[in-house]
Amino acid sequence: MLFTRDLRVRDNPALAAACEAGQVVPVFVLDEAILDGPFAVPNRVRFLLDSLADLRRSLRELGGDLVVVRGDPVAEVARLAEKTHAGSVFIADERSAFATRRLAGLRRLGPDISVHPGITVVPPGDLTPASGDHYRVFTPYWRAWEAARWRPLADVPEAVRLPSGVRAGPLPRLADLIPGSPSPELAPGGERKGRERLAAWLRQDAAAYDDVHDDLAADRTSRLSPYLKFGCVSPRELAEAGPDAFRRQLAWRDFHHQVAAAFPALPRDDYRPRDRRWSDAKDALAAWCDGMTGVPIVDAGMRQLHREGFMHNRARLITASFLTRDLGIDWRDGLRHFGDWLADGDIADNAGNWQWVAGTGNSTRPDQVMNPLRQASRFDPRGDYVRRYVRELAGVEGSRVHRPWTLPKSQRDALDYPQPILLPE
Structure with missing residues (x-):
C-alpha cells in the first residue's frame, strides 16, 4: 500500500x-x-x-x-x-x-x-462534457458534479496484517530533510487533528458557513484545507457532512483538479492566453511579499500567511487581485510566494485560483477587479482582521484602519507603517 x-x-x-x-x-x-x-x-x-x-x-x-x-x-x-x-x-x-x-x-x-x-470527491475524468475532454467553466461542472453518483465510504480496516521481517524505519526530523523553520502558528498535521478540527467546525460553524465564510474577522472558515491537501480527512466524507455552500467549495477543488489533469502546464502557462505585458517591478513585488504595501487589508493577508502558513479565503482573493490587477505583476510570482508558505499549497487548486483571479484561467469574467478598499469595507467593516495581523495599526480605531494615510500627519508618522505603494482606484 x-x-x-x-x-x-x-x-x-x-x-x-x-x-x-x-x-x-x-x-x-x-x-x-x-x-x-x-x-x-x-x-x-x-x-x-x-x-x-x-x-x-x-x-x-x-x-x-x-x-x-x-x-x-x-x-x-x-x-x-x-x-x-x-x-x-x-x-x-x-x-x-x-x-x-x-x-x-x-x-x-x-x-x-x-x-x-x-x-477528490469525483475523480478527474469521470465527468466530461459532450464537447470536450474536460469542463472549462465551473457552473456546468457543478451541475454535473451534484448529479454524479458518489462512491460509498470505505470502512476502516479491522486489522492491518504486516508480513514478518518488515522494518518500518525511523521518521526523520524536519532538520534532516530541509533547512528553515515553519511558521510560528502553523496548525499541527495528521488525521486525528484534522478530525478534531472537522468535529469542532461541524458543531460550531458549519450551519452558518454560507453567511460567515467571507467574514475576515470572524475567522469561521473550516480551516480544513491543509488536511485535505495531505488527505488527512476524506473529501468524500466532507462532501456528505458539510452544508451545501461548503460542498460547492469542494466542487471547485475537484474542478481545478480536472482542469490540471487536462492541462498539466496549469502552474506554468496561461490556461487562456491574453495579450498582456506583466510588470517587472521588483520593489513592488517585495513589498507585497513582505506585507508592506501600505494597503492594510492586503498586508494583513500576507502577514497571516507568514504567521500561520494559512490565509483566509477572502484575503487570498484580495491579495491576488491587488498583485495582478493593481500592481500588474505576473500571477506566477504570486503563485510562487504562496507556494513558499501555504501548508495547503495544492498545485491544481492554487494555480487554478491564481489564474482565475488574473483573468488567464477559467473565470467567465476575466476583467473583474477586486478593489481592496471596497473589499475591506464589506468583509472587515470594523477593521478587526487588519488590527489582528498588522500590529502597527492596532491602535487605530474603527474603519479608519483601512485608510491610515487619511489620518492626521502626527498620528500617521507615529504608526511606523509605510505609505501605500499604490492607492487603489
Missing part, C-alpha cells in the same frame, strides 16, 4: 482494498525529486511529518506499521515488493503530471497495480 496524498485510515479505499487482499506493507516514500523541488518548504514538510507520525500510530493500533523510506518511489516500491514477494501495489488515484509519471513507472514493475479513488 503506497500512501501518497491519502494519509488516513478512515475512508481510504486503497487501504481498505489492500487489507481485504491479504498481508499489507504500508509505505510512504519521501521522494528525493520532491524534496529537492519547490514542494520542500518548512510549513508543508512539517505538516507532512506530523501526518506521517499520526498515520503510523493509527496503523500500529490496527496491528500494522508504516514503512518510511527516502528515495525514488518506483525504485523503493520495487525493492519492497521483491523483498516481501508482494503480488499487488495499491495506490490512490491522482492525476497530477507528477503522479501520472509515478504511476507509469509503477506499471512497469512486476506486481499488479491497483488504483483507487480518494484524492
Whole structure:
C-alpha cells in the first residue's frame, strides 16, 4: 500500500482494498525529486511529518506499521515488493503530471497495480462534457458534479496484517530533510487533528458557513484545507457532512483538479492566453511579499500567511487581485510566494485560483477587479482582521484602519507603517 496524498485510515479505499487482499506493507516514500523541488518548504514538510507520525500510530493500533523510506518511489516500491514477494501495489488515484509519471513507472514493475479513488470527491475524468475532454467553466461542472453518483465510504480496516521481517524505519526530523523553520502558528498535521478540527467546525460553524465564510474577522472558515491537501480527512466524507455552500467549495477543488489533469502546464502557462505585458517591478513585488504595501487589508493577508502558513479565503482573493490587477505583476510570482508558505499549497487548486483571479484561467469574467478598499469595507467593516495581523495599526480605531494615510500627519508618522505603494482606484 503506497500512501501518497491519502494519509488516513478512515475512508481510504486503497487501504481498505489492500487489507481485504491479504498481508499489507504500508509505505510512504519521501521522494528525493520532491524534496529537492519547490514542494520542500518548512510549513508543508512539517505538516507532512506530523501526518506521517499520526498515520503510523493509527496503523500500529490496527496491528500494522508504516514503512518510511527516502528515495525514488518506483525504485523503493520495487525493492519492497521483491523483498516481501508482494503480488499487488495499491495506490490512490491522482492525476497530477507528477503522479501520472509515478504511476507509469509503477506499471512497469512486476506486481499488479491497483488504483483507487480518494484524492477528490469525483475523480478527474469521470465527468466530461459532450464537447470536450474536460469542463472549462465551473457552473456546468457543478451541475454535473451534484448529479454524479458518489462512491460509498470505505470502512476502516479491522486489522492491518504486516508480513514478518518488515522494518518500518525511523521518521526523520524536519532538520534532516530541509533547512528553515515553519511558521510560528502553523496548525499541527495528521488525521486525528484534522478530525478534531472537522468535529469542532461541524458543531460550531458549519450551519452558518454560507453567511460567515467571507467574514475576515470572524475567522469561521473550516480551516480544513491543509488536511485535505495531505488527505488527512476524506473529501468524500466532507462532501456528505458539510452544508451545501461548503460542498460547492469542494466542487471547485475537484474542478481545478480536472482542469490540471487536462492541462498539466496549469502552474506554468496561461490556461487562456491574453495579450498582456506583466510588470517587472521588483520593489513592488517585495513589498507585497513582505506585507508592506501600505494597503492594510492586503498586508494583513500576507502577514497571516507568514504567521500561520494559512490565509483566509477572502484575503487570498484580495491579495491576488491587488498583485495582478493593481500592481500588474505576473500571477506566477504570486503563485510562487504562496507556494513558499501555504501548508495547503495544492498545485491544481492554487494555480487554478491564481489564474482565475488574473483573468488567464477559467473565470467567465476575466476583467473583474477586486478593489481592496471596497473589499475591506464589506468583509472587515470594523477593521478587526487588519488590527489582528498588522500590529502597527492596532491602535487605530474603527474603519479608519483601512485608510491610515487619511489620518492626521502626527498620528500617521507615529504608526511606523509605510505609505501605500499604490492607492487603489
